[in-house]
Amino acid sequence: MLHFNExxxxxxxxxxxxxxxxxxxxxxxxxxFSHRRHPFTNDENIVRDxxxxxxxxNTGVFSGIDAALQELERHQKRVNKTLAALPDREYLWPFSxxxxxxxxxxxxxxxFPASLNNKTxxxxxxxxxxxxxxxxxxxxxxxxSLSEDLLRADFACAEETDFMKYRNQLYLSLTRNLINNxxxxxxxxxxxxxLDGSFLRQGMQGQTxxxxxxxxxxxxxxxxxxxxxxxxxxxxxxxxESIRKYIDDGWISAQSELYYPIRIKSQGVNDLNVLLExxxxxxxxxxxDLNPYAYAGIQRQDLRFIQLLLIxxxxxxxxxMNAGQQIHAMRxxxxxxxxxxxxxxxxxxxxxxxxxxxxSLALLNDMKEFYGKLDIDVDDVLDQQIKKLTxxxxxxxxxxxxxxxHGFVEKGMEFVQARYE
Numbered sequence: 109m110l111h112f113n114e115x116x117x118x119x120x121x122x123x124x125x126x127x128x129x130x131x132x133x134x135x136x137x138x139x140x141f142s143h144r145r146h147p148f149t150n151d152e153n154i155v156r157d158x159x160x161x162x163x164x165x166n167t168g169v170f171s172g173i174d175a176a177l178q179e180l181e182r183h184q185k186r187v188n189k190t191l192a193a194l195p196d197r198e199y200l201w202p203f204s205x206x207x208x209x210x211x212x213x214x215x216x217x218x219x220f221p222a223s224l225n226n227k228t229x230x231x232x233x234x235x236x237x238x239x240x241x242x243x244x245x246x247x248x249x250x251x252x253s254l255s256e257d258l259l260r261a262d263f264a265c266a267e268e269t270d271f272m273k274y275r276n277q278l279y280l281s282l283t284r285n286l287i288n289n290x291x292x293x294x295x296x297x298x299x300x301x302x303l304d305g306s307f308l309r310q311g312m313q314g315q316t317x318x319x320x321x322x323x324x325x326x327x328x329x330x331x332x333x334x335x336x337x338x339x340x341x342x343x344x345x346x347x348x349e350s351i352r353k354y355i356d357d358g359w360i361s362a363q364s365e366l367y368y369p370i371r372i373k374s375q376g377v378n379d380l381n382v383l384l385e386x387x388x389x390x391x392x393x394x395x396x397d398l399n400p401y402a403y404a405g406i407q408r409q410d411l412r413f414i415q416l417l418l419i420x421x422x423x424x425x426x427x428x429m430n431a432g433q434q435i436h437a438m439r440x441x442x443x444x445x446x447x448x449x450x451x452x453x454x455x456x457x458x459x460x461x462x463x464x465x466x467x468s469l470a471l472l473n474d475m476k477e478f479y480g481k482l483d484i485d486v487d488d489v490l491d492q493q494i495k496k497l498t499x500x501x502x503x504x505x506x507x508x509x510x511x512x513x514h515g516f517v518e519k520g521m522e523f524v525q526a527r528y529e
Contacts, residue, residue, distance in 0.1 A: 177404065247398060449463065
């Protein structure tokens with residue numbers, strides 16, 4: 109945990125680096141998937157994700173959330189401009205849940221050049237194991253690293269002699285805490301309660317279904333492994349070995365198939381050998397829905413909240429997170445995606461059970477107290493999140509339900525066309 113009471117550390121607590129990844133589906137003017145080839149060739153910031161019609165926008169890494177968000181918005185504008193100029197105009201679908209699906213043929217696996225055929229083969233494997241439909245869920249991944257100056261200041265306060273070992277242990281502690289309480293990101297940022305009937309039953313296009321969830325992709329209906337991974341967070345070699353065992357035993361094909369809401373990663377390629385060699389570079393938060401009311405899919409205040417949660421978790425005492433607690437933690441992530449936050453419940457590390465609303469308010473108030481003691485003024489950010497729990501109309505999931513709960517795709521297309529006309 110960070111030595112946040114030390115002045116040299118405290119003054120740098122809010123220093124961090126941010127990179128964003130945003131997935132979106134390309135659709136035509138009727139709300140059907142585009143079947144045009146990916147129109148952004150040789151663009152490292154705008155690539156394919158799972159399918160040929162799923163765009164992934166990747167920003168660079170920036171020292172602060174504002175610069176990263178501005179970069180995401182800039183790329184979003186480039187994409188919109190390109191799609192608007194196509195002979196048959198296309199749009200980026202602004203929701204995490206897909207629009208009309210005619211069948212699996214409607215979701216062509218991303219087609220890479222022959223030199224990158226391994227990427228195509230991997231996606232074909234995923235389609236076989238998990239089905240293509242779930243691959244159409246889209247969201248935002250937030251990659252965050254504590255600044256080098258912050259880490260060096262804290263390292264000077266620690267009883268450690270090996271900086272890489274210190275950094276790895278700090279991120280492992282942060283990860284354990286975020287696995288314990290990262291479900292709150294789902295509660296507060298969920299924005300996908302409705303979906304077209306064709307996702308559940310082929311041929312049911314145009315019928316809007318309410319899933320009972322505030323975020324389908326983060327719920328038990330979403331994109332998860334067929335088992336609950338239990339990982340070893342004692343040391344980085346232990347962590348890597350626990351993932352390798354799942355690969356060696358055939359549960360997953362590669363580390364990228366570990367569909368955990370929170371992951372630690374090295375710089376550059378996502379490879380276990382690189383992670384061991386270079387150490388942990390950043391943490392990835394993956395349970396963020398697309399917010400249709402934000403131009404780039406995420407509001408600044410929500411991105412700021414994720415940063416505050418990460419720093420808070422880096423400062424509090426690390427939780428053990430044994431096998432049983434990890435299994436309960438993954439259940440908490442899924443329960444947090446339920447629309448009714450009073451009937452959905454979470455299990456705390458001490459074994460007590462309480463409603464999602466009660467647990468969320470308790471965590472947010474703890475964060476307010478923590479930052480208040482440090483004399484860091486973040487009440488505007490945290491109060492906005494608390495309001496989502498006390499005033500249902502402030503929840504994005506409720507707003508989407510009210511506006512798109514009938515005629516999801518039809519009204520969704522009217523919404524996106526009005527925005528970009």
